[in-house]
Amino acid sequence: MNMDNVFSYLPFKRFDLKVNSMNVKAIFDPQSVVLIGSSTIREKVGMASPQLFRSVTHNMKKFFHGKVYVLDIDEKAKHNSLSKMRRIPELAVIMLPSTLSLSQAEQCAKIGVKALVMITGGYKNHQREHLLKLREEYGIRVLGPNTIMGVINTTNGLNTTFESDIMPKKGSIAVISQSGGVGACILDWAYFYGVGISKFAFVGDKIDVDDVELLHYLRKDKDTKVICLYMEGIKDGRRFIEEAKKTVKKKPIVALKGGITQESAHRAKSHTASIAGSDAIFDAAFKKAGIIRVENIEELMDAAIALSKQPPMHGDNVAIVSNVGGPAILAADAIVKNNLKLATLLEKTRTKIERLYPGVDAANPIDMIADARAERYAKVLELVLADKNVDGVLVINMLKSCFFEPNDAKVLPKVAAKYPSKPIVDVPAGGQDFELVYNVLSNTRIPLYDLPEKAAKALKVLRAYAKIIEK
Amino acid sequence: MNMDNVFSYLPFKRFDLKVNSMNVKAIFDPQSVVLIGSSTIREKVGMASPQLFRSVTHNMKKFFHGKVYVLDIDEKAKHNSLSKMRRIPELAVIMLPSTLSLSQAEQCAKIGVKALVMITGGYKNHQREHLLKLREEYGIRVLGPNTIMGVINTTNGLNTTFESDIMPKKGSIAVISQSGGVGACILDWAYFYGVGISKFAFVGDKIDVDDVELLHYLRKDKDTKVICLYMEGIKDGRRFIEEAKKTVKKKPIVALKGGITQESAHRAKSHTASIAGSDAIFDAAFKKAGIIRVENIEELMDAAIALSKQPPMHGDNVAIVSNVGGPAILAADAIVKNNLKLATLLEKTRTKIERLYPGVDAANPIDMIADARAERYAKVLELVLADKNVDGVLVINMLKSCFFEPNDAKVLPKVAAKYPSKPIVDVPAGGQDFELVYNVLSNTRIPLYDLPEKAAKALKVLRAYAKIIEK
Numbered sequence: 001m002n003m004d005n006v007f008s009y010l011p012f013k014r015f016d017l018k019v020n021s022m023n024v025k026a027i028f029d030p031q032s033v034v035l036i037g038s039s040t041i042r043e044k045v046g047m048a049s050p051q052l053f054r055s056v057t058h059n060m061k062k063f064f065h066g067k068v069y070v071l072d073i074d075e076k077a078k079h080n081s082l083s084k085m086r087r088i089p090e091l092a093v094i095m096l097p098s099t100l101s102l103s104q105a106e107q108c109a110k111i112g113v114k115a116l117v118m119i120t121g122g123y124k125n126h127q128r129e130h131l132l133k134l135r136e137e138y139g140i141r142v143l144g145p146n147t148i149m150g151v152i153n154t155t156n157g158l159n160t161t162f163e164s165d166i167m168p169k170k171g172s173i174a175v176i177s178q179s180g181g182v183g184a185c186i187l188d189w190a191y192f193y194g195v196g197i198s199k200f201a202f203v204g205d206k207i208d209v210d211d212v213e214l215l216h217y218l219r220k221d222k223d224t225k226v227i228c229l230y231m232e233g234i235k236d237g238r239r240f241i242e243e244a245k246k247t248v249k250k251k252p253i254v255a256l257k258g259g260i261t262q263e264s265a266h267r268a269k270s271h272t273a274s275i276a277g278s279d280a281i282f283d284a285a286f287k288k289a290g291i292i293r294v295e296n297i298e299e300l301m302d303a304a305i306a307l308s309k310q311p312p313m314h315g316d317n318v319a320i321v322s323n324v325g326g327p328a329i330l331a332a333d334a335i336v337k338n339n340l341k342l343a344t345l346l347e348k349t350r351t352k353i354e355r356l357y358p359g360v361d362a363a364n365p366i367d368m369i370a371d372a373r374a375e376r377y378a379k380v381l382e383l384v385l386a387d388k389n390v391d392g393v394l395v396i397n398m399l400k401s402c403f404f405e406p407n408d409a410k411v412l413p414k415v416a417a418k419y420p421s422k423p424i425v426d427v428p429a430g431g432q433d434f435e436l437v438y439n440v441l442s443n444t445r446i447p448l449y450d451l452p453e454k455a456a457k458a459l460k461v462l463r464a465y466a467k468i469i470e471k
Numbered sequence: 472m473n474m475d476n477v478f479s480y481l482p483f484k485r486f487d488l489k490v491n492s493m494n495v496k497a498i499f500d501p502q503s504v505v506l507i508g509s510s511t512i513r514e515k516v517g518m519a520s521p522q523l524f525r526s527v528t529h530n531m532k533k534f535f536h537g538k539v540y541v542l543d544i545d546e547k548a549k550h551n552s553l554s555k556m557r558r559i560p561e562l563a564v565i566m567l568p569s570t571l572s573l574s575q576a577e578q579c580a581k582i583g584v585k586a587l588v589m590i591t592g593g594y595k596n597h598q599r600e601h602l603l604k605l606r607e608e609y610g611i612r613v614l615g616p617n618t619i620m621g622v623i624n625t626t627n628g629l630n631t632t633f634e635s636d637i638m639p640k641k642g643s644i645a646v647i648s649q650s651g652g653v654g655a656c657i658l659d660w661a662y663f664y665g666v667g668i669s670k671f672a673f674v675g676d677k678i679d680v681d682d683v684e685l686l687h688y689l690r691k692d693k694d695t696k697v698i699c700l701y702m703e704g705i706k707d708g709r710r711f712i713e714e715a716k717k718t719v720k721k722k723p724i725v726a727l728k729g730g731i732t733q734e735s736a737h738r739a740k741s742h743t744a745s746i747a748g749s750d751a752i753f754d755a756a757f758k759k760a761g762i763i764r765v766e767n768i769e770e771l772m773d774a775a776i777a778l779s780k781q782p783p784m785h786g787d788n789v790a791i792v793s794n795v796g797g798p799a800i801l802a803a804d805a806i807v808k809n810n811l812k813l814a815t816l817l818e819k820t821r822t823k824i825e826r827l828y829p830g831v832d833a834a835n836p837i838d839m840i841a842d843a844r845a846e847r848y849a850k851v852l853e854l855v856l857a858d859k860n861v862d863g864v865l866v867i868n869m870l871k872s873c874f875f876e877p878n879d880a881k882v883l884p885k886v887a888a889k890y891p892s893k894p895i896v897d898v899p900a901g902g903q904d905f906e907l908v909y910n911v912l913s914n915t916r917i918p919l920y921d922l923p924e925k926a927a928k929a930l931k932v933l934r935a936y937a938k939i940i941e942k
Binding site for chain 1: 514515516517518520522593619620632633634637648649650651652653654655656658659660662663664701703727729730731732766767768769793794795796797798799800801803804805807808829830840841842869870871872873874900901902903904906921922923924
């Protein structure tokens, strides 16, 4: 028995954050996991079902690098067979109707399981209190209940979600979602678009492990560079702000808040039992904490991708380098709308570009004309990055209506690497064009957006993070 | 020789709009087309090139249902062989450097070609004036110059773009784009996401055929239900507003305006030789004309899809029917942000739903819980649509974290068909989830969006159009 286990029998109140975090670690990084569900019980309206149990088991067996135990419970089961195990699993994932889940949780706590991931919802208040008592009495940590999806760790293959065979690409973005549905949407988005993920935590009703502790854990997690939050409510605003403040000094936090209107706040309350609070209060709290706020899931992913791949932008001045006129104009509009500025290029930069490419008007936004290929992109981008009036660059390279070929895009990371302190974002605008260039650049440090307006927002986020860390 | 041709020799000033439109018709609906380019000439910086000529020829031969002639011009060519043709082509597509293009245009005008699509740019003012003189003297109509992509008509296969093999799906959305790049991006978007298109017109410098005439033409085009505009500037604001006013009574117009900031307006001027004017003036003009304004290309497509598939929304009250809580809360937030209202359901509607599905809280937004399948969707959606307090419905059906299967979505158009005056939009939120449901519903009248916020904006557009036609 290691130190964790010794401590996990001590009553809750003596725990300090350090010890707490050791058991929080068991949620993401257990050596062994027991899955407790049922192949016979199905809730009438609710998640507990043989299908759910089967899928979680399938995923864990397929992806998880550690040991997996499976306990199939039936309606009459009073006890499980955990106590007979030679090795006590560190983590239990429980996916039964609430009453049965509770009795299983209690048995896990008693034998020294370190942490619980409670998948199913529908808990009454006294049941939530019961879970909290286990937490106090045995030190067992609880994620949930009502997490729906539980937890993912792309490093060790832990995946308690029930989407068969869905595992996001390994990367440096961590996600904490209070909602299973929003979390699932983010997971689907990340999986589909190949966004690199380090950890997912679906916190649900967060009666025990909450955003504060997860921030604390993720701040120290070497696999995580950016933290994404979806939240509907928060228990202890002051602690949250303090923890976030410490975190953003090391890595950025991007947050999406649900339940910002009176009507939806009412729903949020019944949804995850959280008191949503006024939107203005959250906005102020996010600002105070240095958290970057976004408006929807796509913006959350877009921001996280930019922050995970590019440096902060230490000034407002953006140059636009494009092979098409109209989209460059839309980009310029978006830059200004996002409170950034169109860089005024040095005279010598303009002159050099115009001498190299007669016919090109090198006033920012620079329209290099539709026949620009790799060589023109490389030369112009390098001149623009070298310009001291430029803090960041928005590149547009369309294929349609242009002569640009997907492989031409390979010059972008090469040139960018020479100017590591100036962010670059790229826009192969459209549908197929985006996909073709994405296939070439997705594993580089150049973030890609399918419209100029999204890239401008990404630069806004990189500017915002610079201001946060400059404080 | 038909009437069109007789008139086309009369001087410009005697033309009335009716006659003009007859030759505008030749741009979209010619019996025969001549492609005039070169397999040897390549501009140093510019579009004219053997590659462009080859691709346009390829597309026209592949897609166009009418007769295609090809003229390959070399540097020394003073005359083309058009005058020797037995049948005069109705439309000429010219894609040479400006000086050569002009001499070819003149010969086309002289032999009675009805319309020109001028692909290439780089025209000087006196060259533009030369083109206008041809127009005045011979009645020949000019699209462009600097259209880059020219024109597409999905009904007769006319496609003068140089993206080999790219033809959008036939549908009811027409697009007029002042920018080749933005037009190409819209084309790519439409092609990639299977958006149904009737006509594309890339108007470029619009020295002759402009938005006003195209609106006039498209208003009467039976294949077109919705008109999308990308514009940077306008020549005759008053005529444009008058024409738009007439048009929106019959079909909606959605507009994206480029060059809204001082800096980008400067670029718009050099880009398509248009005087952009202040953004506020455009905003007022759009409002006066009953044009729905959007912020980017995705919103343009999203709005057009909604308007082409669903009725206008004759009230503010939206019901949200979902199988997930969090995304429903985000949808509710977005509904309110877009100045719509969350419908207050009738007591009897709530009671019926809650009696049918114990555990479901039927306060709007309705979270039907993650195990909702086709049957629950059908029953709840029908009850909600029948509720007189509901003017439109935003449906969310996620697959991930839920038991919903793609084919379950088939109930949506079935139920919707019973309530043809109330709009419905659907959100299979995420990446793969969206794609899976899209494969089932893309050919129905249900518009699909990958995030709740986009669907809320679509409803806002349907509400806006109802207000426009109610005027």
